[in-house]
């Protein structure tokens with residue numbers, strides 16, 4: 001089932017790219033495996049998918065120990081400062097940097113290990129109360145501040161669009177995100193890359209791709225519904 005689901009998602013990615021004349025090679029599928037057992041990731045690995053998203057530091061650590069070391073782990077959940085040290089050496093990309101204070105902690109821990117942290121800045125495009133992330137207006141200023149940290153490389157932006165039954169309602173947020181990343185890119189800030197745009201989930205990844213996503217984070221569409229009351 002998992003392999004069929006991945007194939008289906010990949011077909012949808014290709015179709016969305018074809019629709020707007022993009023090369024599917026520009027889009028990375030992140031299989032969001034949070035709450036799911038490592039055996040399901042072992043199954044997914046047979047598809048060749050190597051990018052997996054988790055929202056808990058502990059879960060990344062547990063799965064990192066068990067699973068092949070060529071997996072690229074993406075931290076996509078809210079990150080507490082006291083947990084940063086457990087990500088060093090294990091995480092390909094931290095998608096959820098939402099404050100200079102958090103970046104300070106990342107700088108400190110990665111400097112200690114003499115490593116570079118690849119990060120995205122999380123933007124709360126719809127300004128939903130329930131979500132983390134900075135506002136679009138604050139983004140350039142925060143990118144400039146974080147760009148000063150020598151052990152951090154900003155690779156782009158991430159957003160979590162509102163939950164919706166109709167993906168078209170999120171198109172405007174995705175379009176504004178793309179515009180924000182283009183605007184910041186034009187400023188040519190030292191040490192800042194805007195090549196990654198992480199947006200789109202099971203309900204809306206095709207629309208996100210049409211609007212310029214370079215990473216989509218798909219959980220339910222690959223591994224099925226999550227059960228949080230185990």
Ligand SMILES: *Cc1c(COP(=O)(O)O)cnc(C)c1O
Pocket residue numbers: 032034055076077160201202203217218219220221
């Ligand atoms: C859980 C989660 C996803 C995946 O959501 P689905 O709707 O299951 O595809 C994507 N991004 C983030 C940040 C998440 O927390």
